[in-house]
Amino acid sequence: MKKLNLLFIGVLSMSSVMAQDISDAVRYSLDEVQGSARFRAMSGAFGALGGDLSAISINPAGSAIFSRSSGSFSISNLHTQNDVNYFNGFSSSSDNRFDVNQMGVVFLFNNTTEGNPWKKLALSINYDKLSNFDNNWYAVGNNTNSIDSYFLDHAQGLRLDEISALPGESLEDAYAAIGSYFGYGNQQGFLGYESYILEPFADTDDNTSYSSNIAPGTFNQDYTLVSRGYNGKLSFNIASQFKDNLYLGLNLNSHFIYYNQFTYLYENNSNAGSLVNEVDFENNLHVNGTGFSFQLGGIIKLTEEFRAGLTYNSPTWYRISEYTSQYLSTLRNENGMNITQNINPNTLNVFPDYKLQSPSKITGSLAYVFGEHGLVSFDYSRKDFGNTKFKPTSDSYFSTQNNIINSTLKNASTYKIGGEYRYNQFSFRGGYRFEESPYKDDSFYGDLTGYSFGLGYNFGAMKLDLSFDQSDREMSNRLYAVGLTDAAKLDSKISNVTATLSFNL
Numbered sequence: 001m002k003k004l005n006l007l008f009i010g011v012l013s014m015s016s017v018m019a020q021d022i023s024d025a026v027r028y029s030l031d032e033v034q035g036s037a038r039f040r041a042m043s044g045a046f047g048a049l050g051g052d053l054s055a056i057s058i059n060p061a062g063s064a065i066f067s068r069s070s071g072s073f074s075i076s077n078l079h080t081q082n083d084v085n086y087f088n089g090f091s092s093s094s095d096n097r098f099d100v101n102q103m104g105v106v107f108l109f110n111n112t113t114e115g116n117p118w119k120k121l122a123l124s125i126n127y128d129k130l131s132n133f134d135n136n137w138y139a140v141g142n143n144t145n146s147i148d149s150y151f152l153d154h155a156q157g158l159r160l161d162e163i164s165a166l167p168g169e170s171l172e173d174a175y176a177a178i179g180s181y182f183g184y185g186n187q188q189g190f191l192g193y194e195s196y197i198l199e200p201f202a203d204t205d206d207n208t209s210y211s212s213n214i215a216p217g218t219f220n221q222d223y224t225l226v227s228r229g230y231n232g233k234l235s236f237n238i239a240s241q242f243k244d245n246l247y248l249g250l251n252l253n254s255h256f257i258y259y260n261q262f263t264y265l266y267e268n269n270s271n272a273g274s275l276v277n278e279v280d281f282e283n284n285l286h287v288n289g290t291g292f293s294f295q296l297g298g299i300i301k302l303t304e305e306f307r308a309g310l311t312y313n314s315p316t317w318y319r320i321s322e323y324t325s326q327y328l329s330t331l332r333n334e335n336g337m338n339i340t341q342n343i344n345p346n347t348l349n350v351f352p353d354y355k356l357q358s359p360s361k362i363t364g365s366l367a368y369v370f371g372e373h374g375l376v377s378f379d380y381s382r383k384d385f386g387n388t389k390f391k392p393t394s395d396s397y398f399s400t401q402n403n404i405i406n407s408t409l410k411n412a413s414t415y416k417i418g419g420e421y422r423y424n425q426f427s428f429r430g431g432y433r434f435e436e437s438p439y440k441d442d443s444f445y446g447d448l449t450g451y452s453f454g455l456g457y458n459f460g461a462m463k464l465d466l467s468f469d470q471s472d473r474e475m476s477n478r479l480y481a482v483g484l485t486d487a488a489k490l491d492s493k494i495s496n497v498t499a500t501l502s503f504n505l
Helices: 011-016 022-029 039-040 053-058 060-065 148-155 171-181 184-193 395-407
Strands: 004-006 070-086 089-110 117-132 135-143 198-200 210-212 219-242 245-268 278-303 305-312 319-334 337-343 345-352 354-357 361-368 374-384 389-391 411-423 426-435 446-456 462-478 487-504
Touching: 022 395, 039 053, 039 354, 039 426, 039 446, 039 462, 053 060, 053 070, 053 089, 053 117, 053 171, 053 210, 053 219, 053 245, 060 117, 060 219, 060 245, 060 278, 070 135, 135 487, 148 184, 148 198, 148 210, 171 184, 171 345, 184 198, 184 210, 184 305, 184 319, 184 337, 198 245, 198 487, 245 319
Parallel strands: 004 345
Antiparallel strands: 070 089, 070 487, 089 117, 089 135, 117 219, 135 219, 198 210, 219 245, 245 278, 278 305, 278 319, 305 361, 319 337, 319 345, 319 354, 354 389, 361 374, 374 411, 411 426, 426 446, 446 462, 462 487
């Protein structure tokens, strides 16, 4: 078995990293409606309600609404349906995953001291999944642009001796050495040159200009993306009730990012004069991150029936680590013979940790409670995605990306409405949400619409809740950040069935 090399890419090559761009900033800054079945059945419109462990993730004052100590545990089934258009091609794919997306407990302490305005204290700990990154789609179609542009864009301006193997040096050792000395961008030039995709204008060490051995024409392309992972939040909560109508709370949140992405491109052509006729290009990205944020919230009973809530979510300060691996294979025809060139570096490129600051958010909420019969709730949130920042900001690449983020992303609003009707031990729920695109150009990344409904049954000391929610968003996904930047157009529909068991402690 070959030994897997670990290659630590230096800070000076940061500008050549394949990730760390605006798509990553958006991915780790979005919030989905996750959590308990009751919460999801009402589309997450819980900012002025509380009384549910997942509601604490919206407004930390919500734990003080509980009348007794409680716990809950939620599992869900995620179904993703992607319809993809890529030039003249159409494809459809789906994926199913089971998940544990919420668990937590709240401990309630009533104050029996006469005359003390602080009626109760709530302490809770709750885990909610903020985002689920599980996805799977593929695009097929005929393109007039080739993957050769990816390697050309990386190689142009680089010396030939900085993107090629030394005499007698293996391709594995050369890939690792080039990454160590020159960085990730040179590695991409190396892959293009050693696979015969790139042709130098002069066969000298100081050559810096390259052409392609793939002739212009039409290219059949098949691109696959598979991602797995999540963004989770563990909240440590304290809340209290002041007199009879005011609830205040604080969350200290620990965040966890786990993200794996696999992409594979197969391209073939029969263009006249093309030396290389087939390309297989595989990339793997692995991301781990931790973060911290806090939330301040309050709920006030304006009347016995009418409630209002307000929450401030601080930015989330992430520290993220990444590593990548690659594989490239080409088929070329020389003198009537088909020759395969495989480049399997067997190397993990480990990049320096970097920091990401996601934007803060303000949420205002209103709710009307019809006694024991039901309720209606509305949440409005606003988040300025243009304030997302990569750090250190002194890094020239991150500074450029931050400028792109500021000019491309916008202040986006989210609207959620939910309702619940109770009949004896049964509860019937429904909801709707609308999320504006974080991009100023929403034709690139569209608005999200979603609906939900659910059913609950109260056994007394225990409750069982079920929900179904579905959301739909259209977006364009570029195949690569440089070179082959053509986009596949996705219509992504995500459905969840969630079950929650709640119990009194």
